[in-house]
Amino acid sequence: MDIKVIKTEQQHQEYLKEIHSLMLEMPPIHSKAHEDLELLITIVEAYENSKYPIELPDPIDAILFRMHEKGLKQVDLVPYLGTRSRVSEILARKRPLTVSMIKALSIGLGISTDTLVGINAVNEHSSDDHIDWSKFPVKEMINRGWLPDIVDRTKKNTEEIIKSFIDQVGWQASSSVSFKRTLSGDAYSPATKYALFAWVSRVVQQARKRKNALGIFNPDVLSASFMRDLAQLSWFEKGPLLAIEFLEKHGIAIVIEPCLKGTRIDGAALKDVDGLPIIGLSLRYDRLDNFWFTLLHEVAHIWKHIDSNEIFLDDIDSNTDDRQESEANRLAREAFIPRSTWKRSQAYSSPSKEAIDSLSRELKITPAIIAGRIRRESGNYRIFNDLIGQGEVKALLVPAFDN
Template sequence: MGHIKLIKSSQDHEQALARVMTLMDFDPAPDSAESDELDLLAFLIEKYEEEAFPIDSPDPIEAIKFRMEQQGLIKKDLVPYFGSASKVTEVLNGTRSLSLNMIRKLSAGLGISADVLIKEPCAKSAISKEINWDAFPITEMRSRGYFEGFKGSINELKEYSIEKLNQFLTSVPNGFYLKPALLRTTAHLRSNDKEIDSYALWAWQVRVLQKAQLEQLPVKYVKGTVDANWMKKLAQLSWSDQGPKLAKEFLNRHGIHLVIEGHLPKTYLDGAVCICASGNPVVALTLRHDKLDNFWFSLMHELAHIALHLDGTETWYLDNLDAEGGDKVEQEADALAQASLIPSGYFNSLEMQDTSSVRKFASSLSISPCIVAGRVRHELNDHSKFGKAFRDKVSNHF
């Protein structure tokens, strides 16, 4: 038997392969020294190649698709493993993570290794490598309860920040795919010249989806429900002292989530709207300006996006309503929001000089006088108008 050594380099590997070819040409007899040498070299080559050229286990989604093709399965056949047809589509499209329950059922029913199913999908893994984990405002996120169930200190959170942020981002379908680099292609963003903290905005979006996910709505949203007449009916709920709560109930009864989630620093958000995984619209308000008139205008603006623009081609509409003007889309939403609260051509701010005239005009429309006063202040650019009157806070309602 020739001198055999551990294979530690590509040169050693080539020499071992050459020696194997030589031995095979001789066709050594079983139990001979040459046969033993051949077996030993084959073992050493295999071990070296396992370490030098590792073969990744398959992507979990690709493994599921391969098994479907192998067994002639269609999406409908996977419903027992996922729970619903929509979940099957979301998982296969990479927009929903596999739950532990799904993994158990797939492993038992289709014979796919749990080790493969637990693995992070390739697309998510690629996104994960590009994330600046230190850019998340974890101190603020912790204080707001973003890391549900975490009871440790901020130092402990920092120690496990990537793990906790991974859990947070994957707590909702699409959470990972709201990455800031993708924002301009997946969202319509209305902002001013201030630089937005894109990681704070990402965290806020995931938190909104978390809250929506916890709400069970009585019905599915029917496309076309939100229109000008529907919005006017909603506006008349503002006359009640319980207007904001009634608005939430009204939206929920029509298959629309209303989420109240304070803005994170450097996001400059008043509101947003998107479609969640269930197919229901989500209206999110930050109450950044904690006034009743701001609440109603922000709410109507986001609903206007549902009525006019939200058709599935963009994931989110994100709005800083302090940003004047905006593009055509934002101007359309502003116009419909204003008309829903106070009909166009029916309002003259110069006639609203005192609280009495404000109340009388609001009564004629069956809307809150705060809305009328807010419109007067905005049009006259005089935010001191009417003093302390008509400055009701809305946060008390939620």
């Protein structure tokens, strides 16, 4: 038989019949018939793979199948995906899997990363049609001066204006994805994702303007000691300014940008395409306790969690059981008040202004941090209002960043 590359379905069927006949004969190894059989099988497999490719299973279907196979409930996925609400959103296909989630599921449930990435996940963002450009807060962005090209008559519509804005950051996709970054964190919600992308894009643009004034970033310098040194800058009257100077000296860009309407974001942590670590602060609450805890929380993300794609967007008021958010909270708390010190302090057992002042002097940190922790842990936000530094942050930072 003259064996050639298959070009027609008729030829394919003829080769299948020949394979069947040869297999019935069971030709000896190294015989001409056995070699023909191997060649026919190889050619038929190549033809079938090209004409009838087997698609990877849908990532969510694969997760649901493994859950059924192992008898798992949604709550059992919390260690891999974060919070219960996040698990529900992902299984309902309302939220994408992040790189860290894919890694965790692959290791924990034994699902291949190829399956979890999924061909459908790629196809989902195969064109710009999946981006609803009208959902960007264009009017607010114009009012803030983010879109100076709005007066350029060559810009024909909203889509082109926003694309130009996002393109400055380099996150709009080529042909394969809608946006090149994954938003995560407690401040993220599908309803506000466009406003959040706009806000983060602005933060990155502003960070790049500060880049030449930054020191060289060395990730090895980040440590518990580094966090503690940063926390103790809160002891000084101009502590917020000193903290920003300290971080930028170590190559971490800090940007102050008020959050857009409808979003609940205190801070963000990410890395630019060139690896520049960036922290964005909204100063949503103009209080010292919120500023300091948010800042150290974001530094903890830079230290422990940031990869090249993920962006952490944080609502510090949120109660979370996400592993990475919980770790960032713990590292920030420990930098200000070590657990052993907190548990034995009068500020913990019998809160009072005197106890707060005493612990503040012992640890060389602002009393606002201690007062804020007592308020949060007790759930009583009516106490110690005069100690949390209300109105003291913007007065220091906004003039400095406006210059």
